[in-house]
Amino acid sequence: MSTRFSFSLAATDGCARTGTISTPRGEIRTPAFMPVGTAATVKAMMPESVAATGADILLGNTYHLMLRPTAERVARLGGLHKFMNWDKPILTDSGGFQVMSLAELRKLTEEGVSFRSHIDGSKHMLTPERSMEIQKLLGSDIVMCFDECPALPADHDRIAQSMRLSMRWAQRSRDAFGDRPGHALFGIQQGGDIEELRGESAEALKGIEFDGYAIGGLAVGEGQEIMFQVLDYAPGMLPEDKPRYLMGVGKPDDIVGAVKRGVDMMDCVLPSRSGRTGQAWTRRGQVNIKNARHADDPRPLDEHCTCPACRSYSRAYLHHVYRAGEMISGMLLTWHNLHYFQELMAGMRAAIAEQRFDAWEAEFHATRALGDIEPL
Amino acid sequence: MSTRFSFSLAATDGCARTGTISTPRGEIRTPAFMPVGTAATVKAMMPESVAATGADILLGNTYHLMLRPTAERVARLGGLHKFMNWDKPILTDSGGFQVMSLAELRKLTEEGVSFRSHIDGSKHMLTPERSMEIQKLLGSDIVMCFDECPALPADHDRIAQSMRLSMRWAQRSRDAFGDRPGHALFGIQQGGDIEELRGESAEALKGIEFDGYAIGGLAVGEGQEIMFQVLDYAPGMLPEDKPRYLMGVGKPDDIVGAVKRGVDMMDCVLPSRSGRTGQAWTRRGQVNIKNARHADDPRPLDEHCTCPACRSYSRAYLHHVYRAGEMISGMLLTWHNLHYFQELMAGMRAAIAEQRFDAWEAEFHATRALGDIEPL
Ligand SMILES: [Zn+2]
Ligand SMILES: [Zn+2]
Numbered sequence: 001m002s003t004r005f006s007f008s009l010a011a012t013d014g015c016a017r018t019g020t021i022s023t024p025r026g027e028i029r030t031p032a033f034m035p036v037g038t039a040a041t042v043k044a045m046m047p048e049s050v051a052a053t054g055a056d057i058l059l060g061n062t063y064h065l066m067l068r069p070t071a072e073r074v075a076r077l078g079g080l081h082k083f084m085n086w087d088k089p090i091l092t093d094s095g096g097f098q099v100m101s102l103a104e105l106r107k108l109t110e111e112g113v114s115f116r117s118h119i120d121g122s123k124h125m126l127t128p129e130r131s132m133e134i135q136k137l138l139g140s141d142i143v144m145c146f147d148e149c150p151a152l153p154a155d156h157d158r159i160a161q162s163m164r165l166s167m168r169w170a171q172r173s174r175d176a177f178g179d180r181p182g183h184a185l186f187g188i189q190q191g192g193d194i195e196e197l198r199g200e201s202a203e204a205l206k207g208i209e210f211d212g213y214a215i216g217g218l219a220v221g222e223g224q225e226i227m228f229q230v231l232d233y234a235p236g237m238l239p240e241d242k243p244r245y246l247m248g249v250g251k252p253d254d255i256v257g258a259v260k261r262g263v264d265m266m267d268c269v270l271p272s273r274s275g276r277t278g279q280a281w282t283r284r285g286q287v288n289i290k291n292a293r294h295a296d297d298p299r300p301l302d303e304h305c306t307c308p309a310c311r312s313y314s315r316a317y318l319h320h321v322y323r324a325g326e327m328i329s330g331m332l333l334t335w336h337n338l339h340y341f342q343e344l345m346a347g348m349r350a351a352i353a354e355q356r357f358d359a360w361e362a363e364f365h366a367t368r369a370l371g372d373i374e375p376l
Numbered sequence: 377m378s379t380r381f382s383f384s385l386a387a388t389d390g391c392a393r394t395g396t397i398s399t400p401r402g403e404i405r406t407p408a409f410m411p412v413g414t415a416a417t418v419k420a421m422m423p424e425s426v427a428a429t430g431a432d433i434l435l436g437n438t439y440h441l442m443l444r445p446t447a448e449r450v451a452r453l454g455g456l457h458k459f460m461n462w463d464k465p466i467l468t469d470s471g472g473f474q475v476m477s478l479a480e481l482r483k484l485t486e487e488g489v490s491f492r493s494h495i496d497g498s499k500h501m502l503t504p505e506r507s508m509e510i511q512k513l514l515g516s517d518i519v520m521c522f523d524e525c526p527a528l529p530a531d532h533d534r535i536a537q538s539m540r541l542s543m544r545w546a547q548r549s550r551d552a553f554g555d556r557p558g559h560a561l562f563g564i565q566q567g568g569d570i571e572e573l574r575g576e577s578a579e580a581l582k583g584i585e586f587d588g589y590a591i592g593g594l595a596v597g598e599g600q601e602i603m604f605q606v607l608d609y610a611p612g613m614l615p616e617d618k619p620r621y622l623m624g625v626g627k628p629d630d631i632v633g634a635v636k637r638g639v640d641m642m643d644c645v646l647p648s649r650s651g652r653t654g655q656a657w658t659r660r661g662q663v664n665i666k667n668a669r670h671a672d673d674p675r676p677l678d679e680h681c682t683c684p685a686c687r688s689y690s691r692a693y694l695h696h697v698y699r700a701g702e703m704i705s706g707m708l709l710t711w712h713n714l715h716y717f718q719e720l721m722a723g724m725r726a727a728i729a730e731q732r733f734d735a736w737e738a739e740f741h742a743t744r745a746l747g748d749i750e751p752l
Contacts, residue, residue: 039700040693046684046707069671069696077674077692085688295445298453308422312461316453317416320445324415327703331422 002027005141005184005211007243011353015235015262018352021212021243023141024182025081025089028056030243031259031352033345034091034267035338039064040074040084043272044330045338047086053307053335054342057142058086059267062095062134063102066124067117071137079139091142091267093247094131094173094188097216100148108148110165128172140183144214145173147188152222159192159217166190166216167204174208184211186245192217193226195233202237212243215263219248228257235262252281252344256364259348260357271341275334278322282340283367287315289333293375294319307339308332378403381517381560381587383619383640387729391611391638394728397588397619399517400558401457401465404432406619407635407728409721410467410643411714415440416450416460419648420706421714423462429683429711430718433518434462435643438471438510439478442500443493447513455515467518467643469623470507470549470564473592476524484524486541504548516559518588521549523564525593528602535568535593542566542592543580550584560587562621568593569602571609578613588619591639595624604633611638628657628720632740635724636733647717651710654698658716659743663691665709669751670695683715684708 002022007030009019021028035042035050038061042050050058060080065071077083080090096113100106103115103124112127131146147166150158170187177185187205191197205213215234218227227249235244245265246258255266271281280287282302287294289301297315305311309318309332321329344364351360378398383406385395397404411418411426413434418426426434436456441447453459456466472489476482479491479500488503507522523542526534546563553561563581567573581589591610594603603625611620621641622634631642647657656663658678665677673691681687685694685708697705720740727736 039697039702041697041700041702041704044703044707046704068700069692073672073692076672077690083690083693083696085693296449296452314453314459316445316449317459317461320459321415321417324417324444326415326417327420327706328417328422330703331420331707 004182007212007241009241011355013352013355013357014260016260016348016352016357017262017264018349019264023089023184025087025141026056028089028265029345029349030264031345031348032056032265033255033341034059034265035272035341036061036267036269037084037086038269039068040080042334042338044276044327044334045272047084049335050086050338051088053338054346055088055338057089057091060090060092060138060140061098062092062131062138063098063126065092065138066095066126066134067119067122071134075137075139081139089141090139092135092138092140092144094144094146095126095134096131096147097149097247099126110168112146113148128169129176132173132176136180142184142186142212143177144186145170145188145210147190147216149190149217149220150192151220152192152217152226154192156194156197159190159194160197163190163192163197163201167201170205171208174210186210186212186214188214188216188247189234189238190217193222193230195230198230198234199237202234206239210242212245213238214245214247216247218246219250219254224254224257227254228261231258231261231263252341253365253368255341255344256348256361260361271337272334275337276330278329278333280318280333281337282372284370284372285368287372289315289318289322289329291319297376299373299376301336302340305336305339305343307336309336380558383588383617385617387731389728389731389733390636392636392724392728392733393638393640394725395640399465399560401463401517402432404465404641405721405725406640407721407724408432408641409631409717410435410641411648411717412437412643412645413460413462413466414645415444416456418710418714420652420703420710421648423460425711426462426714427464429714430722431464431714433465433467436466436468436514436516437474438468438507438514439474439502441468441514442471442502442510443495443498447510451513451515457515465517466515468511468514468516468520470520470522471502471510472507472523473525473623475502486544488522489524504545505552508549508552512556518560518562519553520562520590521546521564521586523566523592525566525596526568527596528568528593528598530568532570532573535566535570536573539566539568539573539577539593543577546581547584550586562586562588562590562619564590564592564623565610565614566593569598569606571606574606574610575613578610582615586618588621589614590621590623592623594622595626595630600630600633603630604637607634607637607639628717629741629744631717631720632724632737636737647713648710651713652706654705654709656709657713658748660746660748661744663748665691665694665698665705667695673752675749675752677712678716681712681715681719683712685712
């Protein structure tokens with residue numbers, strides 16, 4: 001196993017890329033989808049089950065973990081990997097995005113963000129330096145720069161000011177991160193939906209030098225059309241020989257469109273969150289298992305899926321346990337959704353390697369267009 | 377595998393017995409603890425995980441299943457085993473006990489019990505004949521007679537009248553059950569805490585003839601002392617060559633005391649219900665994982681336990697995920713509790729087989745008396 005962090009591209013097909021990120025904790029096949037383990041657990045899943053779906057890396061949330069159980073406690077207990085029983089790589093976000101969306105009494109200054117915990121009202125401060133410290137205490141393999149971004153739409157000045165603050169914070173993050181062999185620090189491009197600002201941000205980040213580059217400030221309300229417009233130019237502004245990570249994306253068609261445009265990594269709570277609310281994602285689109293049409297349906301969610309939910313249970317069962325409020329409902333649907341998302345990534349990796357991404361994408365959209373199987 | 381239902385005793389030690397119930401769906405090692413899968417799922421567990429704890433048989437609740445998803449629907453879908461992905465034996469209760477404790481507007485007559493569903497207010501009727509029909513539709517391997525019992529304490533006349541009604545219902549259950557090779561029908565002894573009535577009930581049941589005999593009407597508020605007093609004589613009134621099943625019991629020390637007195641089978645929601653409320657059962661007694669003393673404790677719940685919760689997680693993690701309201705809290709603690717209960721049964725089976733039950737029991741109580749490990 002590698003003792004340092006590295007990225008190698010194996011093949012490209014148009015803008016789409018496939019390759020491998022090597023870390024001391026294992027390899028990450030790209031394009032990669034990272035399930036979200038907010039509070040040291042991917043909700044409703046055992047970590048070995050998450051690994052069984054094909055996930056090579058998880059995302060942990062700095063904001064949640066710093067408040068409970070606290071980064072210092074996780075460090076005393078041997079780090080986040082040991083704490084949550086996940087020995088593959090972990091990427092942690094910086095806390096910047098979540099503190100602005102979840103915390104109370106936020107105050108943003110050049111120094112950082114002061115806020116009160118949404119859990120117990122306690123006072124905290126997040127700065128680039130403190131974010132680096134927390135992510136180090138957690139033992140994260142891929143550390144994200146501390147940044148800030150506005151929801152879209154926003155005007156040019158708001159986006160520019162926020163991006164330039166984030167670039168100053170990127171430098172402070174880089175300085176505070178120091179030299180940690182085997183661990184990576186990713187910069188985050190900002191600039192909203194304004195190409196010129198995206199370019200300015202990319203240049204700033206390349207000047208600082210990072211192990212990977214994220215595209216931030218998307219999936220914040222702008223819709224797929226604008227997001228894809230930005231992805232038509234933003235990934236190309238970033239170094240070709242480093243991984244590109246699109247944060248917080250997304251639905252299956254968002255993911256496919258992002259990979260097509262040169263993105264290597266993504267994360268989203270969608271598959272696990274949907275799984276707990278009776279929503280399944282399949283090759284043929286979304287299935288609402290709550291719907292009465294499933295009550296007597298002996299067929300699996302997706303006859304081609306090899307996940308435990310599809311292999312061993314009928315739609316009728318999944319409908320029943322959802323209606324009865326049973327935990328196994330969230331457990332099975334989350335497993336299926338994570339399995340489907342990983343299968344999607346595996347399909348794209350193979351297609352890119354074999355230079356047939358366009359055909360793969362056409363079939364992806366054609367299968368979805370069929371819609372769910374007809375009721376019996 | 378056996379094509380019929382049978383029971384063979386392998387060894388006895390005092391009143392304690394160990395043996396095997398053979399069914400077409402597999403063997404049940406006795407004394408056996410049956411996890412409760414009320415609504416076609418053992419809450420918070422995948423069925424393969426339940427099997428991994430060592431459970432040979434599950435209990436399903438007729439009352440819940442008849443209301444949702446309904447017995448007719450389960451039958452159309454291939455029966456309860458297929459529906460819930462559990463191919464080992466299933467015992468179903470008759471619905472009699474739960475309809476009296478959960479349903480609304482209950483009306484008890486010689487014919488049966490009319491009631492309204494606690495879920496949607498719909499009107500239903502349970503009779504011995506309907507209970508046999510429902511349990512057949514579910515595909516239960518061990519079917520229980522339809523019966524009724526008062527909470528204790530209750531006066532002699534109330535207990536006697538109820539017991540005699542249950543004995544008339546036992547005859548009607550036997551008649552309605554008919555001849556179903558490979559499936560068993562168990563009679564249920566009633567008579568509360570009155571020895572003479574327990575004797576009368578046992579004689580009535582033996583006159584009808586069943587494949588096994590349950591001891592009902594205990595664990596209904598009487599406390600362990602009175603329960604053990606009844607168990608000092610009640611099992612001995614039942615045929616020696618048939619399994620004896622104590623319904624709804626219990627805590628680990630209840631279970632040990634019942635096995636000591638000649639009980640072969642038990643069921644209880646305790647391990648799974650406790651697991652969802654932060655309560656763990658260990659060799660050294662109960663552990664409340666919510667307690668702040670666990671927040672920094674790197675040790676497992678029980679260093680000798682081989683369940684996933686103890687093998688891969690600290691008390692600090694279990695504390696954290698409970699406090700954070702994460703589903704994995706209930707998943708891990710339920711797994712541990714079911715594992716512990718099955719280990720208890722395995723320990724007793726081995727001890728009885730080797731004629732050292734008294735020594736085993738002394739150690740069981742001595743270990744519990746130590747209490748939980750000291751805080752760090
Ligand atoms: Zn599936
Ligand atoms: Zn354990």
